[in-house]
Amino acid sequence: MRKIGLSEIEDIALGASLLGAGGGGDPYIGKLVAMGAVKERGPVTLLDPEEIPDDALVVPIAMMGAPTILGEKGVGGKEYEVLYNMISQYYGKKIFAFMPIEAGGVNSMLPIGAAARLGLPMVDADGMGRAFPELQMVTFTMAGISATPMALVDEKGNSVIFNTITNQWTEELARSVTMSCGGSVSVSLYCVEGAILKQHAVKGIVTRSQKLGEAIRRVKESTDLTPEERFLEFSEGYRLFKGKIADVLRETNGAFNLGRVVIEGIGSDRGKRAEVVFQNENLSASVDGVILATVPDLICLVDTETFIPVTTDALKYGKRVLAVGLKCFDAWRSEAGLKLVGPRYFGIDTDYVPLENRIGGNADV
Amino acid sequence: MRKIGLSEIEDIALGASLLGAGGGGDPYIGKLVAMGAVKERGPVTLLDPEEIPDDALVVPIAMMGAPTILGEKGVGGKEYEVLYNMISQYYGKKIFAFMPIEAGGVNSMLPIGAAARLGLPMVDADGMGRAFPELQMVTFTMAGISATPMALVDEKGNSVIFNTITNQWTEELARSVTMSCGGSVSVSLYCVEGAILKQHAVKGIVTRSQKLGEAIRRVKESTDLTPEERFLEFSEGYRLFKGKIADVLRETNGAFNLGRVVIEGIGSDRGKRAEVVFQNENLSASVDGVILATVPDLICLVDTETFIPVTTDALKYGKRVLAVGLKCFDAWRSEAGLKLVGPRYFGIDTDYVPLENRIGGNADV
Numbered sequence: 001m002r003k004i005g006l007s008e009i010e011d012i013a014l015g016a017s018l019l020g021a022g023g024g025g026d027p028y029i030g031k032l033v034a035m036g037a038v039k040e041r042g043p044v045t046l047l048d049p050e051e052i053p054d055d056a057l058v059v060p061i062a063m064m065g066a067p068t069i070l071g072e073k074g075v076g077g078k079e080y081e082v083l084y085n086m087i088s089q090y091y092g093k094k095i096f097a098f099m100p101i102e103a104g105g106v107n108s109m110l111p112i113g114a115a116a117r118l119g120l121p122m123v124d125a126d127g128m129g130r131a132f133p134e135l136q137m138v139t140f141t142m143a144g145i146s147a148t149p150m151a152l153v154d155e156k157g158n159s160v161i162f163n164t165i166t167n168q169w170t171e172e173l174a175r176s177v178t179m180s181c182g183g184s185v186s187v188s189l190y191c192v193e194g195a196i197l198k199q200h201a202v203k204g205i206v207t208r209s210q211k212l213g214e215a216i217r218r219v220k221e222s223t224d225l226t227p228e229e230r231f232l233e234f235s236e237g238y239r240l241f242k243g244k245i246a247d248v249l250r251e252t253n254g255a256f257n258l259g260r261v262v263i264e265g266i267g268s269d270r271g272k273r274a275e276v277v278f279q280n281e282n283l284s285a286s287v288d289g290v291i292l293a294t295v296p297d298l299i300c301l302v303d304t305e306t307f308i309p310v311t312t313d314a315l316k317y318g319k320r321v322l323a324v325g326l327k328c329f330d331a332w333r334s335e336a337g338l339k340l341v342g343p344r345y346f347g348i349d350t351d352y353v354p355l356e357n358r359i360g361g362n363a364d365v
Numbered sequence: 366m367r368k369i370g371l372s373e374i375e376d377i378a379l380g381a382s383l384l385g386a387g388g389g390g391d392p393y394i395g396k397l398v399a400m401g402a403v404k405e406r407g408p409v410t411l412l413d414p415e416e417i418p419d420d421a422l423v424v425p426i427a428m429m430g431a432p433t434i435l436g437e438k439g440v441g442g443k444e445y446e447v448l449y450n451m452i453s454q455y456y457g458k459k460i461f462a463f464m465p466i467e468a469g470g471v472n473s474m475l476p477i478g479a480a481a482r483l484g485l486p487m488v489d490a491d492g493m494g495r496a497f498p499e500l501q502m503v504t505f506t507m508a509g510i511s512a513t514p515m516a517l518v519d520e521k522g523n524s525v526i527f528n529t530i531t532n533q534w535t536e537e538l539a540r541s542v543t544m545s546c547g548g549s550v551s552v553s554l555y556c557v558e559g560a561i562l563k564q565h566a567v568k569g570i571v572t573r574s575q576k577l578g579e580a581i582r583r584v585k586e587s588t589d590l591t592p593e594e595r596f597l598e599f600s601e602g603y604r605l606f607k608g609k610i611a612d613v614l615r616e617t618n619g620a621f622n623l624g625r626v627v628i629e630g631i632g633s634d635r636g637k638r639a640e641v642v643f644q645n646e647n648l649s650a651s652v653d654g655v656i657l658a659t660v661p662d663l664i665c666l667v668d669t670e671t672f673i674p675v676t677t678d679a680l681k682y683g684k685r686v687l688a689v690g691l692k693c694f695d696a697w698r699s700e701a702g703l704k705l706v707g708p709r710y711f712g713i714d715t716d717y718v719p720l721e722n723r724i725g726g727n728a729d730v
Contacts, residue, residue, distance in 0.1 A: 158534050161526045169523050176541035 001051060004112060004122070005043040008210055009034045014308070015212030016108035018235065019205070021298040021326075022312040023257075023281035024104015024131035025067025034109040037116035044112050045121040047097060049203050052194035056096035058123055059087050059191045061114040064135065064152070064174060065184035066257060067106045068313050079153050079186035080114035086151040086161060087188050099123040099197070101138060101190060103205055104131040105311065110186070122206070127190055129202035129329035130298050132341055133256055133280040135174065136167035139329070140190045142336045143200045150174060150189035154181040175255055202329050219307050228322065231307045237324035238359045240285050240292050241274040242267050242304060248315045256280055261301075261315050263323065274323060276301065278312045283346050285323055293325040294343040296332035297355040300324045325355040366416060369477060369487070370408040373575055374399045379673070380577030381473035383600065384570070386663040386691075387677040388622075388646035389469015389496035390432025399474040402481035409477050410486040412462060414568050417559035421461035423488055424452050424556045426479040429500065429517070429539060430549035431622060432471045433678050444518050444551035445479035451516040451526060452553050464488040464562070466503060466555060468570055469496040470676065475551070487571070492555055494567035494694035495663050497706055498621055498645040500539065501532035504694070505555045507701045508565045515539060515554035519546040540620055567694050584672050593687065596672045602689035603724045605650050605657045606639040607632050607669060613680045621645055626666075626680050628688065639688060641666065643677045648711050650688055658690040659708040661697035662720040665689045690720045 004012070013027035013034070038044065052058060061080060063070050088095050097120055098111045108126075115122040127138030135147060147170040153159040160177055164170045170189065178185050192200075215234040222230045232239055243263035250259035256279050265272040265287075274287045282299035285292050293299050301310045301321040310321055331337050333354060339345070342352045369377070378392035378399070403409065417423060426445060428435050453460050462485055463476045473491075480487040492503030500512060512535040518524040525542055529535045535554065543550050557566075580599040587595045597604055608628035615624035621644050630637035630652075639652045647664035650657050658664050666675045666686040675686055696702050698719060704710070707717045 156530055156534075158527075158529045158538065160528070160538065163524045165522045169521075172545050173523065173525065173542050176545040177538050180537050180541040 001048065002046050003043040004038070004046050006035055006038060009038065009109070009112060011210045011213030011217065012112075012206060013105055013109055013213065014216055015209035015214070016103045017105035017309040017311065018212050018216065018300055018302070019129070019209060019298065020104035020131040020309065020311065021281045021300055022278055023133060024102065024108070024311070025070065025106030026311060026314070027105030027109070029067065029070060030106040030109030034112040034116070037113040041116040041119070044115040046206060047121045047123050049123055049125045049194075049198050049201060052097065052123060052197060054193065054195035056194045057091055057093050057191060058097050058099050058194060058197050059083075059095045059188050060101035060127065061098050061111040062101045062107045062187055063110060063184055064187045065178045067184070069183040070106060077117070079155065080117055082153045082159055083114075083151050083186060083188045084118055086153070086159060087149070087191055090149050090151070090161065091191070095120065096194070097121045097123050099201070100126045100206070102126055102128040102131045103209055107131065108206070108209055123197065124206045125197060125201035125203045126205045127201060129205055131281050135171045135189065137341050138190060139200050139202060139331055140192065140196075141167045141340060142331060142334070145190065145192065145196060145200065147189045149191070150187060152177060152185050152187045154185045179255055216307050227307065231302070232324065235324065235326060237300070237326050238293070238355055240299070240323040240325050240359075241265065241272070241287050242269050242322045243274060243320070245315060245317055245319045245321060248317065257313055259312070263321065266320065276323065277348065279346060280312060282312065284343060284348050285325070291350055292358055293355045294348055294350060294352060295346060296328040296337060296341045296352070298326035298328060300326060325359065327355055366413065367411050368408040369403070369411050371400055371403060374403060374474070374477060376575045376578030376582065377477075377571060378470055378474055378578065379581055380574035380579070381468045382470035382674045382676065383577050383581070383665055383667070384494070384574060384663065385469035385496040385674065385676065386646045386665055387643050388498060389467065389473070389676070390435065390471030391676060391679065392470030392474070394432065394435060395471040395474030399477040399481070402478040406481040406484070409480040411571060412486045412488050414488055414490045414563050414566060417462065417488060417562060419558065419560040421559045422456060422458050422556060423462050423464050423559060423562050424448075424460045424553050425466035425492065426463050426476040427466045427472045427552055428475055428549055429552045430543045432549070434548040435471060442482070444520065445482055447518045447524055448479075448516050448551060448553045449483055451518070451524060452514070452556055455514050455516070455526065456556070460485060461559070462486045462488050464566070465491045465571070467491055467493040467496045468574055472496065473571070473574055488562065489571045490562060490566035490568045491570045492566060494570055496646050500536045500554065502706050503555060504565050504567060504696055505557065505561075506532045506705060507696060507699070510555065510557065510561060510565065512554045514556070515552060517542060517550050517552045519550045521546075544620055581672050592672065596667070597689065600689065600691060602665070602691050603658070603720055605664070605688040605690050605724075606630065606637070606652050607634050607687045608639060608685070610680060610682055610684045610686060613682065622678055624677070628686065631685065641688065642713065644711060645677060647677065649708060649713050650690070656715055657723055658720045659713060659715060659717060660711060661693040661702060661706045661717070663691035663693060665691060690724065692720055
């Protein structure tokens with residue numbers, strides 16, 4: 001148990017946006033929500049999963065839809081209370097704590113805002129250990145746990161409760177409603193008891209985000225390593241490519257931020273050409289036609305000077321980026337995990353090969 | 366109080382498909398559901414609204430989406446029980462009776478099927494007195510009564526409860542989910558207490574449908590009138606046009622059956638050309654460019670020989686039809702009514718003029 005205040009939020013947002021792997025939204029928007037709540041109501045208690053009673057109800061809080069739309073529409077502030085009431089009424093039980101469902105600039109922050117506003121603790125765990133674009137893509141699905149009852153509320157006051165036969169149907173139906181509500185809504189799903197949480201969640205993700213954020217912030221403080229070497233060391237990242245964004249092709253279909261970005265090599269990568277395909281999150285990275293990394297491993301683009309993560313909705317021509325691969329949560333590499341979030345699910349015609357095997361000897365710079 | 370058995374169902378389905386005004390679906394499909402249930406479980410008790418206690422909960426049962434899809438997908442049979450449980454749990458109260466929400470070949474029948482299967486009575490009232498394409502288009506909306514909580518269930522077992530800030534939002538969100546569920550679902554909405562029902566529903570609609578159906582079935586029994594004269598007399602219909610369908614233009618957008626039908630005059634209308642525009646239901650009828658009738662009045666096409674109504678999804682080149690206008694339920698002609706279902710709402714650029722005024726002296730044949 002420890003407290004999450006303003007400086008912790010700053011680092012968690014920064015680190016979580018790296019784990020967002022291109023998705024998860026702008027940490028600036030996320031921070032606004034979390035910091036606003038903490039300034040008003042005081043710091044939030046962060047609990048280790050082991051501190052949660054087995055029968056206590058833990059409820060994820062997240063936004064669904066396009067984070068950029070959230071930035072335009074804003075969060076009304078009443079959403080969390082409505083979600084709280086919908087879920088606790090449904091279960092006939094008080095909510096013990098909130099948790100994030102994924103790591104990302106926005107969805108790592110909203111549970112902090114909700115916890116501060118409703119005076120509840122938050123759990124140091126999530127359901128992905130990174131960000132993924134669709135809501136069935138959580139460790140809980142692998143364990144056969146239903147996403148529903150799922151509560152959805154928009155900033156206008158419309159609310160919906162779903163009960164579906166599969167988590168893929170939850171995604172399907174909730175996505176439709178999200179689109180009809182203008183592209184972003186607040187949701188609670190995968191409400192779990194403490195025992196389930198301890199068994200199936202990705203533990204320690206908030207703390208990991210915070211440590212990554214702190215390290216990025218202090219990346220230039222080291223004296224014996226270059227900032228890039230230091231960044232790769234603490235992030236346990238594999239260097240994929242360094243270059244200048246030469247083209248961004250988007251095909252926004254309303255529901256997702258789809259596309260690919262072409263990067264022209266600089267420095268030791270001069271003369272080469274990389275391509276990163278994304279659906280909210282980065283899905284695959286290839287250099288001169290050879291795939292170097294795919295989902296579920298994390299493909300992250302960061303600014304070559306500040307090492308601040310660049311999300312897929314902020315990709316711009318001319319920006320210099322370092323592409324880095326991070327190993328995903330182990331369970332995603334299982335057969336069940338790859339069925340849910342492997343490259344073929346996203347239409348990428350390759351088997352999954354662990355990042356470290358694809359990179360081979362060139363892994364450590 | 367009286368009983369609805371197989372022969373009553375036959376007539377109700379036929380008459381309701383006239384009041385469907387081109388929409389409301391194929392009475393054959395509706396009858397299958399209602400008759401199947403009544404054969405298994407016995408006749409259904411039909412209650413007059415005045416027989417309902419003021420605080421008793423009355424729940425409409427309907428399908429949402431394209432009736433033709435319902436015909437393909439079928440009704441699983443469990444849907445009504447699921448709806449019953451969702452609604453009674455929500456209110457913490459038993460359901461006293463079911464009711465139809467609109468008149469039409471399918472939606473007049475499903476509440477009979479539900480009532481038979483669950484052993485509940487049905488009320489002789491609905492919320493439209495005809496069929497309309499969107500779910501906010503009920504008398505209850507004019508009275509400021511919320512469509513929600515609305516329960517929706519598909520044949521696969523997915524279910525959703527909506528709570529919305531307006532009935533237009535209910536339409537918007539439920540339509541999205543309906544589309545995602547494959548285009549047809551079962552719903553309960555506008556759940557009302559007896560007191561509200563007595564004040565705002567369209568009363569006697571089941572009995573009216575049955576009488577219309579019986580009259581259509583016996584249209585050729587009269588000796589002193591031609592069948593057409595007899596049909597216009599008992600339906601209190603205004604003869605608009607008689608002709609042969611020359612063209613059907615459809616622009617199915619998935620959510621609705623949109624389009625227009627062109628009819629070339631025969632008999633006394635030879636040389637003239639009529640056009641009927643529809644969105645599930647017929648919206649306007651014009652002859653040689655002059656509008657003769659618009660929503661909310663009913664525009665019905667019936668077979669020139671059998672006087673069996675022709676729904677918009679059954680329009681076919683070459684079919685001979687009589688176009689007839691029926692006066693709508695009075696409240697639809699109010700300012701509030703016309704805002705909800707007047708021609709301009711549907712993009713038809715004309716003020717509403719009551720059918721009988723447009724037709725003028727030619728009203729009664």
